[in-house]
Amino acid sequence: MAPVTGTTATAVDTGGHTLTAAELAAVRADFPLLERTVRDGRPLVYLDTAATSQKPQCVLDAEQDFYERRNAAVHRGAHALAEEATEAYEAARAAVADLVGVDAGEIVWTKNATEGINLVAYAISNATLGRGGAAAERLRLRAGDEIVVTEAEHHANLVPWQELCARTGATLRWLGLTDDGRIDLDTLPVINERTRVVAFTHASNVTGAISPVGPIVAAARAVGALVVLDACQSVPHLPVDLRALDVDFAAFSGHKMLGPTGVGTLYGRRELLEAMPPVLTGGSMVEVVTMAETTYMPPPQRFEAGTQMVAQTIGLHAAVGYLAELGLDGVAAHEAELGERMLAGIAEIPDVRVLGPADGADRLATVAFAVEGVHPHDVGQFLDDAGIAVRVGHHCAQPLHRRLGVASSARASAGIYTTPDDVDAFLATLARVRPFFVEGRA
Amino acid sequence: MSSTSSGAMEQLYQQLILDHARERHGYGLRDAADPSRVGESFQVNPTCGDEVRLRVELSPDSGAVSDLSWEGIGCSISQASTSVLSDLVIGAQVSDVVATSDRFSELMQSRGAGLGEEAEDALGDAAAFAGVSKYPARVKCALLGWMALRDALIKVSKGE
Numbered sequence: 001m002a003p004v005t006g007t008t009a010t011a012v013d014t015g016g017h018t019l020t021a022a023e024l025a026a027v028r029a030d031f032p033l034l035e036r037t038v039r040d041g042r043p044l045v046y047l048d049t050a051a052t053s054q055k056p057q058c059v060l061d062a063e064q065d066f067y068e069r070r071n072a073a074v075h076r077g078a079h080a081l082a083e084e085a086t087e088a089y090e091a092a093r094a095a096v097a098d099l100v101g102v103d104a105g106e107i108v109w110t111k112n113a114t115e116g117i118n119l120v121a122y123a124i125s126n127a128t129l130g131r132g133g134a135a136a137e138r139l140r141l142r143a144g145d146e147i148v149v150t151e152a153e154h155h156a157n158l159v160p161w162q163e164l165c166a167r168t169g170a171t172l173r174w175l176g177l178t179d180d181g182r183i184d185l186d187t188l189p190v191i192n193e194r195t196r197v198v199a200f201t202h203a204s205n206v207t208g209a210i211s212p213v214g215p216i217v218a219a220a221r222a223v224g225a226l227v228v229l230d231a232c233q234s235v236p237h238l239p240v241d242l243r244a245l246d247v248d249f250a251a252f253s254g255h256k257m258l259g260p261t262g263v264g265t266l267y268g269r270r271e272l273l274e275a276m277p278p279v280l281t282g283g284s285m286v287e288v289v290t291m292a293e294t295t296y297m298p299p300p301q302r303f304e305a306g307t308q309m310v311a312q313t314i315g316l317h318a319a320v321g322y323l324a325e326l327g328l329d330g331v332a333a334h335e336a337e338l339g340e341r342m343l344a345g346i347a348e349i350p351d352v353r354v355l356g357p358a359d360g361a362d363r364l365a366t367v368a369f370a371v372e373g374v375h376p377h378d379v380g381q382f383l384d385d386a387g388i389a390v391r392v393g394h395h396c397a398q399p400l401h402r403r404l405g406v407a408s409s410a411r412a413s414a415g416i417y418t419t420p421d422d423v424d425a426f427l428a429t430l431a432r433v434r435p436f437f438v439e440g441r442a
Numbered sequence: 443m444s445s446t447s448s449g450a451m452e453q454l455y456q457q458l459i460l461d462h463a464r465e466r467h468g469y470g471l472r473d474a475a476d477p478s479r480v481g482e483s484f485q486v487n488p489t490c491g492d493e494v495r496l497r498v499e500l501s502p503d504s505g506a507v508s509d510l511s512w513e514g515i516g517c518s519i520s521q522a523s524t525s526v527l528s529d530l531v532i533g534a535q536v537s538d539v540v541a542t543s544d545r546f547s548e549l550m551q552s553r554g555a556g557l558g559e560e561a562e563d564a565l566g567d568a569a570a571f572a573g574v575s576k577y578p579a580r581v582k583c584a585l586l587g588w589m590a591l592r593d594a595l596i597k598v599s600k601g602e
Contacts, residue, residue, distance in 0.1 A: 039450070377490055377517035377583060378455075385451050393490045407491045407515055436451065437460065437518065 011056070011322045014330020018337050027326070028417050030056040042387025045422045050205050050233060050366045050413030051391050052255045055319070059259060062318035063311045074310050075284055075301065089310050092317035093300070096265055099320050100231075100250070101241035106273060108266040108300040109308055113232045114156040116251030116266030117199070119303060120228055121160040123276040124197070128168045132277030139226075139275060141168045147197045148190055148225070150175040150183050151403050152204045152211070155396045157230040161199055170196070175216075177403050181207035181356040183216070191219040197226045202234035202250075206397045206411060207356025207404075208339070208366035210234070213245050221246070226272070232256055236415075237335055237364050239328040242267050254312060258416075259319035263312035266303070273299035280305040323416075331416050338414040338423055339365030345427035351434050355404050365414035368395070371430075374437045376410040382436060383410075386429040454573040455518065458526075462567075463518035468528025472511040474499045479508075481598030483590040487582050492516035494524055496590035500536065500598055507531050507539055512590070517583050519574055524587025526567045531591065539595070542568070543588050550574060550581045 011030065012023045019027065028034050031054045038044050046054060066088065072081035074089045094104040110116040126132065127139035147161050147170050165172045173195075176187040181204065191198055198220040203210045213229070220227045229250040234240050236257035242250050249272070254263040268276070278285060278296050282305040287295040296302045323331065340360040346352050351372035357363045371379050380392035391411045394401050401408060412426055474480040479500045486493040494514030501508045510532050512524055531539050546568050549557050554576035556562060562569040574584045 375492075375517035375521075377492075377519070377580070381454070381577070381580065382451060398491060401491070437455070437463075 011058075011325035013325060014327045014334070016327050016329040016333065018330070018333040024334075024417075024419055028419070030058070030322075031417050032057060032060075034417060038387050038389075039385055045386075045388040045425050047412040047414065047418065047422065047426055048389045048391050049236075049415035049418070050256070050364075050395075050411065052261070053236060053258050053415050054417065055258055055260070055315075056322050058322055059315045059318045063260060063315040066311045066314045071311070073307060085310060088314050088317070089308070092313040092320075095317045095320045095324075097267075099240075099324060100235060100267065101243045102267055103270065105300060106267055106270050108268065108273070108303045109313060110251070110264040110266050111262060111309070112255070112264035113230065113251040113253040114160075114264075116249075116264055117157055117228065117230065118160045119266055119279050120249050120251075120268070120276075121164040122279040125164055125167050126277040126279065127275075132275065135275040136277055137275075139272075141170045141196060143169060144194055145170045145196045146173050146192070146194045147171070147199070148173050148175065148195050148220075149198075150200045150211075151177045152181065152183060152207070152209070152400050153199070153201055153397065154205050154230060154232070155398070156232075157199055157201060157228075158399070161197070175200070177400070179404075180209075180358065181400070181404060182209045183211050185212060185215055188215065188219050191216075191223060191225065193223050195220070195223050195225040197228060199228040199230070201230040201232075202240070202245075203237070203364050203366075204356070204397075204400070205233050205366065206368045206395050206400050206409065208233075208364040208368075208413075209357050210238075210362045210364065213247070217246050233364060233366065236323070237328075238332050248272055254316040254319065257316075257319055258322055259316035260312040262309045263316050268299070270299075273303070276303075278302050278305070282306050284308075326416060334416060335365040335414050335418070336360060338418050338420065339363065339367065341420060341423045342367050342412060342414070342427070345423065346430070349427070349431045352430065355401075355406065355409050365418070366411065367413070368409040368411040369430075370406055370409055371433050374433055376408045378437055379410045379430075379433050382433050383426065383429055386425070388426050388429055390426075454577070456570040456573070458567060458570045459518060459522040462522035462525040465525065466521055467525045468511050468532070469513065469525070470511060471495065471497055471513050472509060474509070476502075478601070479504065479598060481594035481596070483593035483597060485586055485590040485593065487516070487520070487586055489579075489582070490517070492520050492583065492586060494520065494586050494590050496524070496587060496594055498531075498591065498594045498598060504536070504599075506533065506535050508533070510591075512587065514587075516586065517580075519571070519580055519583040520586045523568070523571055523584045524590075526570070527587045527591060530566055530568060536595065539591070543592055546571075546588055547585065550584055553578075 070084045072085040074086040097104040127136035176184045227247045229247040231250045231252040235252040250267040255261040285305045355368040376392040482497045496512040499509040
């Protein structure tokens with residue numbers, strides 16, 4: 001049996017502490033893309049990790065190695081390659097499960113987090129239509145039922161619930177936000193005895209605010225509602241134990257956590273996955289098929305119809321191995337320092353406002369900001385000219401921006417490979433934005 | 443630290459663009475003298491949420507644009523482009539407006555190559571946006587107001 005890749009990463013062991021300059025240099029050396037230049041030879045300053053992370057060499061190697069030596073369809077066929085590919089595919093599932101503290105059988109592969117959340121919404125929809133038999137009873141929505149989200153949500157954790165409500169007649173309600181973008185716990189009474197699902201983000205992709213999971217889950221539990229957590233921004237940057245958080249479902253994406261695009265994860269509590277009717281149907285998820293009807297595999301295979309993204313799961317396994325070797329407490333410590341540096345630096349620049357919590361407590365190094373009198377596109381263009389990549393726009397969170405009184409924003413977000421020099425270069429260029437656009441050419 | 447790499451920002455953000463972004467000619471929707479000769483369009487750039495609402499009024503013989511006004515939010519490129527558009531279009535023959543709009547679209551699709559001196563001269567102040575064509579992600583910003591104008595002209599011709 002060939003060794004399963006994903007355990008071969010040689011990442012720096014942070015020991016839970018922030019990185020020394022030498023360790024950070026060693027980390028950066030693992031990310032080939034960071035060596036390139038942009039816009040007439042400027043060194044790249046990549047501050048768009050919240051959109052997608054860069055990938056370490058071990059992830060690229062793992063995917064290539066799979067195609068070079070072990071490529072085969074999984075969970076079908078009995079030849080040697082099929083066995084190896086299936087084993088690697090399932091080992092990746094186990095590694096992801098281990099990272100977030102759940103069982104491998106509770107991890108469903110998806111294309112991305114968006115698909116994971118939609119999978120839950122459509123399974124509830126199908127249950128409401130009567131699919132899934134008696135087991136799916138607890139998932140069925142009835143007249144008067146409510147689904148609760150928050151104003152902080154990425155569209156991926158809002159629109160699927162709007163659509164579910166439109167299909168079933170349930171009512172969508174939401175928790176409000178404080179002026180600095182945190183979920184306002186004074187609005188928790190929105191969760192009431194009619195609430196059947198509470199879906200919220202673990203950490204905002206705009207403000208970086210980490211949600212108060214405990215009180216929200218407690219409110220949901222008190223009324224028997226299911227809890228769906230959008231963990232896209234938390235799993236790559238913090239130690240996350242989904243069992244300890246006591247959520248029923250959680251979705252996250254491989255490409256934001258140093259892994260490839262095209263693979264994501266849906267965690268579902270085992271008894272709930274078992275109760276859920278399938279969503280996508282076809283090959284690989286069936287037991288007995290006759291011309292008239294079909295019986296389905298148990299989870300997670302029940303939710304993995306058709307040929308899967310095997311190479312990507314193996315790449316993600318390598319990414320998980322890399323993150324685990326670094327230690328996510330160390331990743332969090334490093335990024336917390338960068339976040340503090342960003343916030344302190346922005347506070348020094350006149351007429352730049354942080355959209356979100358102004359201090360470093362309970363937040364990621366993801367900082368959205370507005371430059372007074374300068375549109376975010378222009379801010380982003382000016383930064384880009386200096387080789388600094390930030391995100392501009394509404395970041396798939398229009399209601400959140402509306403709540404904060406802006407149409408769009410610019411956002412800088414750090415990752416494990418981000419350096420203090422990256423942050424300083426960003427701050428120095430940001431300070432020149434308003435003078436360029438508003439105060440006339442220097 | 444140099445102010446920008448190779449002056450690319452100064453090339454993109456010509457002084458004329460920054461001035462128009464601040465002044466915004468034609469800004470503020472005006473009521474029409476004759477509502478039957480008015481066309482209005484609302485356009486949004488879904489990637490950034492920028493939006494423009496633009497209103498045109500044709501002359502009694504429908505041959506010329508007698509008035510144009512607009513409102514919107516957006517980046518300096520979209521705001522300046524719509525402001526310049528106002529200057530170029532008010533009082534112009536509709537056929538000339540369509541030709542200018544086509545030429546401007548062509549300039550935006552030129553990927554930095556431009557259209558040559560003669561064609562750009564014919565665009566007047568709108569030629570200042572030539573640098574935008576080097577940045578594919580910003581072309582939609584420069585075209586937002588022009589898209590609204592074309593849509594508004596179609597609507598008025600259909601009597602909508």
